[in-house]
Amino acid sequence: MEHDVALAITGRSAADIAASVRALIERGELLPGDPLPPVRNLADDLGVNRNTAVAAYRQLTLAGMVVTRGRGGTRVADRSVVAQEGFAADNVLRDVATGNPDPDLIPDPSRALAGMAGRPVLYGEPVIDPGLERWAGEWMRADLAPSDLRLTITSGAADAVERLLAQALVRDDAVALEDPCFLTSIHTVRVGGYRPVPVPVDDEGMTVAGLRSALEQGVRAVVCTPRAQNPTGASLSERRAADLREVLRAHPYVLVIEDDHFSMLSRRPFRSLIGPDHKRWALVRSVSKFLGPDMCLAVTASDPETAERLAMRLTPGTTWVSHLLQRLTLALVTDPEAMAAVAAAGLHYAERNDAFAERLTALGLPTTAGDGLNLWVPLPVPARAVSEQLMRRGWLARAGDEFVLAGAAPSRRLRLTVHDLADADADRLAADIAAAVRAAGGRLIPAGME
Structure with missing residues (x-):
């Protein structure tokens, strides 16, 4: 198979070789999971320098066309659709x-909407509503060991996780994901071109042996659900959280992202993987589960450098989350009813x-x-x-x-x-x-x- 593919690949420059492989993929002659020839073999077959073949494969990797599996070689990337959360369309079952x-258990925003009047917010003003920032700061600091944190507001938890990974990783970087895993996390990692490294989950959450193995494989980020893990419903026990923090002590610059999606609805205590001295971390809490999926807002607390990079990831597109939405969120979370x-x-x-x-x-x-x-x-x-x-x-x-x-x-x-x-x-x-x-x-x- 690899020899046949090598014969079909043409080109003398890295760009031409990459274009040849891309054409084979687009024509369906190379399918997801198909192996590409080893770099040395391809260079010999084409009569080019080995570095040229390496550069061609790097271009294809950055484009998301192929993935590199170390000793497993280079293979055509899987572009199959990941299942999504929500109602199945056009379904009679x-x-x-x-x-x-x-929806009947989501607080009615009518009264809060009526009291939201305020002056318009203009370009260049602070991106976080001051009232929401004060409330969210207390909410997040109550559960975090690091004392120095910054807040960022994003359009939901998935938006936050996608931007957090993008500011820290490049294509084909390894990311530790819980296994079984939240569907949106699988989709985010696949679209970003990252390499998922599964970490088994048991009744107490992410396993210690699994996390240790993922770190040994060189993951650059860890995405964890500390409680109400989707799909298993597992929550970190106090002992498990402590053991995981101990494993992470030797890897302070690995980005740890905690997605506490169930937060206010959870019946379990919050226990964190983030130790007091960890350097790269983020805790994400969306309001979607308790205020409704249409409330596309999440609070992210992170170390100052990660917060700065996350803010930079927001600037080319949605620079800030609507202050009307921020005010509505604040009105609801401070309403006793x-x-x-x-x-x-x-x-x-x-x-x-x-x-x-x-x-x-x-x-x-x-x-x-x-x-x-x-x-x-x-x-x-x-x-x-x-x-x-x-x-x-x-x-x-x-x-x-x-x-x-x-x-x-x-x-x-x-x-x-x-x-x-x-x-x-x-x-x-x-x-x-x-x-x-x-x-x-x-x-x-x-x-x-x-």
Whole structure:
């Protein structure tokens, strides 16, 4: 295969060689995952200097056309679409795969909107609303060990993570991601051309051995969800957080990004990977889960240098987040009635997920609810077989395979969003999942024998 590809590649300069490979990819003669010839072999076949071939491959890497895997060689990049969160378009099935908060539990902004009048903000003024900056500073400092921090406001958590990675990395740099992983993080890393290094997640969060292995592989950044990890619902225990901080002590300049997406809704304490002496770090908290996805605003606290670079990443495009949106956020988070609604919503999500886990356990599918909007349901058979059976029964569920970074074995997990189901619908879904498992050849465990 590699010899055939080498014969098809032409050119004497780095630019011509790169253009030849690009043409092979565009014509479909090279497919995602196909290997390219080793640099030495390609240089010999074309009669060019080895550095010329290296430069050609570097151009292709920077363009996102190929990825380099060290001893695994250079391969055509995978450009397949990553699954996205949210409702499935044009779907007639009952969707329990959305990952959405309940719109009925989002605080009504009407009263806050009525009191938002203020003078217009002009070019060159401070990009953070002073009132929001004071409130957010107290919110973030309460949970961070480093004393010297700066605040940045971005258009949501995904925007913050994308810009944080872009200011610190170049294409093909390695990034440690939780495995299984939040879909948006997978998409962000893939679009940025970075190389994901999976770190396994267990009931206490990111594993110590997994993080240590990722650091040994030269990751330049670590993206972690300290609580309500999506999809598993895991939250860092106090011991696990301490052990992870100890591992990171030897790598103070690796950028650590914590995405505390569930923040005010979480029923678990916040525990951080960021030690008091870590040099490059950022804590990101979006308001989307508790004030609604359309409130595209996130607060990022970071070390001063990272904050300065993040601000520079904002200047070519959206220089600041609308001050109207910032004022609305401040009005809501300082309104006791709105915050009481947020607290009630967090309790509702926890209670509904616990209740559904108990339903599954009673039917022979032992399940424990974590934190967050979703349930991560273990199955005795591959999840895709179960999700296909559920489609026949009128349900759209999300198989765990979409969240997995490593491993060839089919996932045996479903991620379900069930907090908005009425009791009768929850009973029916739980029974249909048990029937789907049986139809797929799985065995249920009688209550009391798990």
